[in-house]
Every structure is written in C-alpha cells, then in structure tokens.
Amino acid sequence: MRKIFPPNELARDERFVRTKIEDRVFDPRNAAMMERDLGSAKLEPSRPAAADRARSLMHGIFVGEIQALEGAGRTCFDFDEDDAPFALKLDMARQCWDESRHVEISVKLGEWMGSEIGEFTESTFLYEAACADDPVLRLCGVNRALEGLAIDVFNAMKEFGDVAGDPVLEFCEDWMLADEVTHVKMGSDWLRRLTEKDPERRNRALEFQRTVDKIFSLGGFRGESDENPVHLARKFRRMAGFDEAEMDDLVEISKQAQADAEAMAAAAAEGGGAYGA
Amino acid sequence: MPAITVAPDPFTLVPYDASTIAQLTAEAAALVGFPDDVAVTLEVDEVLPHPLTGTFVAVGPEGLDIWMSGANFEDPKRPLKFQPELALSELVRALLRAADRLRPEFSGAPTDEDLTDRQRAAWDVWTEGRAHRLGVPATRPDRLLYHYRLHHGFNDVADEVFRRLWDADALTWPEIDEACAETDAADTRERPKKTALRKEQLRAPRPSA
Structure with a gap:
C-alpha cells in the first residue's frame, strides 16, 4: 500500500463537489462586497440568512472531520517508528476514533438543521496539510493550526446554539469541542517532545503552522473583531497548550490574511467586471 | 402575463441572464396566478454571494417591486452558477407573498x-x-x-x-x-x-x- 496518499484520490461519492480556496479569494464580487456596510459578521441567529450560514458552516465542519480522520489515519501508516513513535501513532489512532464519531454527529446535526451531505462544496486543504512528509509538520499544520481553528469554530457554533435556544446543537458542539482541545494538546505535546533537541525542525514546523493558519483565516473568517464570523476561543486554546503570545500572533496573522484578501479583491476589481459589460 | 422588468441587464459580476430570469418570473407568476395587470420590477443584487440570501417585496401604485439577493439564485455547490430550479422556487415564494399583499x-x-x-x-x-x-x-x-x-x-x-x-x-x-x-x-x-x-x-x- 502506497504512502502519502494524494488529495485528488480521496474516496468520495457523487454527492461531493470539490472547490479550491482560490475560487473564493478571486470571486469577482469580493471587492463590491467590501464596500458594503454589512455590520457585524458574527454568526448569530438574528443575522440575515442565519440558518443558511449555520448550515454552510456545519457542512464545512462535516467535511473537515472526514479529512481529519483521513489525515490522522495516514499518519499512523505513512511513517516508521523512527519518525513517528508508537505512542504518537496510538494518539493518532485515538484521534481517528474521535473524528469518526464527529463525522456521524455532524451528519446528524446537518439533518437536524435541514441540510444534507453534499449540499455545499468541499475544499481538501485540511487533508493537504496532512500530506507533509515530516510528522512534526503534520502535527503543527493539522493538530495545532486546523484543529485549533476547529476549537474556534465549534465554540462559535456552540454559542450560536446557546443564543438560539437550540439544545441539540449546543450540546453536540460542546462535546466535540472537548475532543478538539485534546487533539490540539496532542499536537502541542508531540511538537515539544519530537523537537526537544532539534530547534531548527521546531521552527520549520511552526512556520508551516503559520502558513496554514494564514490560509485558513480565509480573508477574515476568523479573528477578534465584529467583521470576523468566528472568534478566537482563547480559553479553550489555553487549555490546549497555546500561550498568549501565540494567540496574539494568530490574531495578527488573521488581520494580515484579511488585508491580503482585500488587496487581491481590489486588484481584481481594477480589471473591471467579470461578466457582461 | 404581467409586464416584467429585470435589473441589472446585463449582469456584470455574476453570469446571470436577465431574460432567463424574466422568463422564470413569468412562469412563477403563472403558477401562482399573479394578476396580469400588476407590473413586476425585479432587482437582483448581484454583489451578495451565497449564503447571504434575502427577498423583499413592496406593492405600490406603480406595481410590484421585488428586491432579491443574487445568492437566492446561486447554486450552493458551485459559486457564481445560476440555478434555474432554485430561482423558480424563490420567485414563486416572492410572488405568493406579493399576491397576499394585494388582498384586503x-x-x-x-x-x-x-x-x-x-x-x-x-x-x-x-x-x-x-x-x-x-x-x-x-x-x-x-x-x-x-x-x-x-x-x-x-x-x-x-x-x-x-x-x-x-x-x-x-x-x-x-x-x-x-x-x-x-x-x-x-x-x-x-x-x-x-x-x-x-x-x-x-x-x-x-x-x-
């Protein structure tokens, strides 16, 4: 069986439609959208299209869980015990079990919210971060960056359920959030252990994490201002091994990502409209 | 069939076609039984992407004004892609509510x-x-x-x-x-x-x- 399985060969049925992050970044509507005063972008039940936005985010969580399962599974298999100690593989196996449950919970939550598998697109960037050839990079890119984002997203959905009075959503997100804190902590612990005597490798891994964090800030998706739909869940990140400096850095990365996206949208707009006149 | 005007024409940010939307509006009007003597003006806000949907209707002496987010017509799986089936259902909903507003x-x-x-x-x-x-x-x-x-x-x-x-x-x-x-x-x-x-x-x- 081959190692480092390519993202384009992941098993999906006809319900799934792939999209690329660039499709969103270069959407010709972005520049005009940025000129609108849409107020707070935070996910709240009283905001416009709240149900659709929540369903879309729920579907994003669902496909993210599938890819997290696939990524953790590959890490169990792709490395020998010199690169990835047995105890690390055991942690990844436990994570597979968690992610499997999360997939099932997410499918049921989607149905509860009136959605279905494949209603929205899937981007495979999470899995792509799990294709790095160094297990420490995978732990930083997936467990610390993307599972860290999952902490922020689950916390946002949990708060949405709380404000909406939706007990099913609130409790399910809370349970999954607890697992995510564990997954991020696994990443933090193994990063420290595997790079204890190799600061250069640690720096390379943390730089990879910064890159993944920036891409997954999606032009302002996550941050700490009213313009960010998902806010940094500092309390839970602290529990998962993040220090304050790292979290402040993450807020800066998110601001940079937003500024970059605005600059790209402005540059695209200079070329005129995309269709018609 | 009521007189139907769709704006913008042409669309510049999304690949939507005003005449297709006008045809679907006529089809929706026929399904709903919307009165022929009420002119319909439909403004599609092409800036808003899915899932920022929204519809507002207003009935006045000049006829019916519908404002709709472009997201209401957009395939959730394929950004920017117009989905006729979805558009028809959105237009039926808007016209049903507008027809209600015409009743005393x-x-x-x-x-x-x-x-x-x-x-x-x-x-x-x-x-x-x-x-x-x-x-x-x-x-x-x-x-x-x-x-x-x-x-x-x-x-x-x-x-x-x-x-x-x-x-x-x-x-x-x-x-x-x-x-x-x-x-x-x-x-x-x-x-x-x-x-x-x-x-x-x-x-x-x-x-x-």
Whole structure:
C-alpha cells in the first residue's frame, strides 16, 4: 500500500463537489462586497440568512472531520517508528476514533438543521496539510493550526446554539469541542517532545503552522473583531497548550490574511467586471 | 402575463441572464396566478454571494417591486452558477407573498422592511407550504423548520404552529400575527439585542467607502 496518499484520490461519492480556496479569494464580487456596510459578521441567529450560514458552516465542519480522520489515519501508516513513535501513532489512532464519531454527529446535526451531505462544496486543504512528509509538520499544520481553528469554530457554533435556544446543537458542539482541545494538546505535546533537541525542525514546523493558519483565516473568517464570523476561543486554546503570545500572533496573522484578501479583491476589481459589460 | 422588468441587464459580476430570469418570473407568476395587470420590477443584487440570501417585496401604485439577493439564485455547490430550479422556487415564494399583499385581508400587514423576524418567518412557512402544494421544486419543510425555530423557538408550541401554518390553505394577516403571539408567549429565550439587517442596510456603503 502506497504512502502519502494524494488529495485528488480521496474516496468520495457523487454527492461531493470539490472547490479550491482560490475560487473564493478571486470571486469577482469580493471587492463590491467590501464596500458594503454589512455590520457585524458574527454568526448569530438574528443575522440575515442565519440558518443558511449555520448550515454552510456545519457542512464545512462535516467535511473537515472526514479529512481529519483521513489525515490522522495516514499518519499512523505513512511513517516508521523512527519518525513517528508508537505512542504518537496510538494518539493518532485515538484521534481517528474521535473524528469518526464527529463525522456521524455532524451528519446528524446537518439533518437536524435541514441540510444534507453534499449540499455545499468541499475544499481538501485540511487533508493537504496532512500530506507533509515530516510528522512534526503534520502535527503543527493539522493538530495545532486546523484543529485549533476547529476549537474556534465549534465554540462559535456552540454559542450560536446557546443564543438560539437550540439544545441539540449546543450540546453536540460542546462535546466535540472537548475532543478538539485534546487533539490540539496532542499536537502541542508531540511538537515539544519530537523537537526537544532539534530547534531548527521546531521552527520549520511552526512556520508551516503559520502558513496554514494564514490560509485558513480565509480573508477574515476568523479573528477578534465584529467583521470576523468566528472568534478566537482563547480559553479553550489555553487549555490546549497555546500561550498568549501565540494567540496574539494568530490574531495578527488573521488581520494580515484579511488585508491580503482585500488587496487581491481590489486588484481584481481594477480589471473591471467579470461578466457582461 | 404581467409586464416584467429585470435589473441589472446585463449582469456584470455574476453570469446571470436577465431574460432567463424574466422568463422564470413569468412562469412563477403563472403558477401562482399573479394578476396580469400588476407590473413586476425585479432587482437582483448581484454583489451578495451565497449564503447571504434575502427577498423583499413592496406593492405600490406603480406595481410590484421585488428586491432579491443574487445568492437566492446561486447554486450552493458551485459559486457564481445560476440555478434555474432554485430561482423558480424563490420567485414563486416572492410572488405568493406579493399576491397576499394585494388582498384586503393583508392591508394591515407591515411592509417587508418593517416585519419582525418572527412575523416574516411565520409568513414564509405559509408561503413555502403553498409552494410545496403547487409542486414547486426545492421546497422542504425540514429545511424551513430550522430557520423558523431560530425565530420562534425550539419548543412544542412553536412546532405545532409551524404545522398549522404549513398546512393552511387560506390565512389573513391577523391570523399570522396571532400565530406569532402564540409562539412568543411560549418563547423563554432572551430577545436579541440587535435586529436582522434589512434591504437598505444590505445595500448601504461602508462609511469610509
């Protein structure tokens, strides 16, 4: 069986439609959208299209869980015990079990919210971060960056359920959030252990994490201002091994990502409209 | 068939076609039985992407004005792609509510901009139930139920009112308002401090822009 399985060969049925992050970044509507005063972008039940936005985010969580399962599974298999100690593989196996449950919970939550598998697109960037050839990079890119984002997203959905009075959503997100804190902590612990005597490798891994964090800030998706739909869940990140400096850095990365996206949208707009006149 | 005008024409940000949308509007008008002597002006806001959907209708002496987010016509799986089936169902919903507004039983209804989220969600349930019975595709009670519960509460009283609204053949504005009062009385949640954005706000430029 081959190692480092390519993202384009992941098993999906006809319900799934792939999209690329660039499709969103270069959407010709972005520049005009940025000129609108849409107020707070935070996910709240009283905001416009709240149900659709929540369903879309729920579907994003669902496909993210599938890819997290696939990524953790590959890490169990792709490395020998010199690169990835047995105890690390055991942690990844436990994570597979968690992610499997999360997939099932997410499918049921989607149905509860009136959605279905494949209603929205899937981007495979999470899995792509799990294709790095160094297990420490995978732990930083997936467990610390993307599972860290999952902490922020689950916390946002949990708060949405709380404000909406939706007990099913609130409790399910809370349970999954607890697992995510564990997954991020696994990443933090193994990063420290595997790079204890190799600061250069640690720096390379943390730089990879910064890159993944920036891409997954999606032009302002996550941050700490009213313009960010998902806010940094500092309390839970602290529990998962993040220090304050790292979290402040993450807020800066998110601001940079937003500024970059605005600059790209402005540059695209200079070329005129995309269709018609 | 009513006179139908679609704007913008042409679209510049999304690959939508104004004449296709006008044809679908005519088809929706025929399905709903919308009166031929009321002119329809449809403005599609092509800036807003999925899932920022929204529809507002206003009936005046000049006819019917519909404002709709471009997201209402957009395939959720394929950004920018126009989805005719979805567009037809959105237009049927808008025209059903507009036709209600032409009836004297709805003379006391606030304008779309002034409806509370609770009132609008209740009216949407009745509209969607009728669209479903007309055989319009893309109408799903489970889908609307979640949107409705966000505004009416997650409890048995709200769910019972949902079923009543969905199944109703004919309602008046006071009956919809009474249904809202019924769910309001059973709703123990904290009221939101902010209200949802309205059309004019969705279109408003940033102060610095």
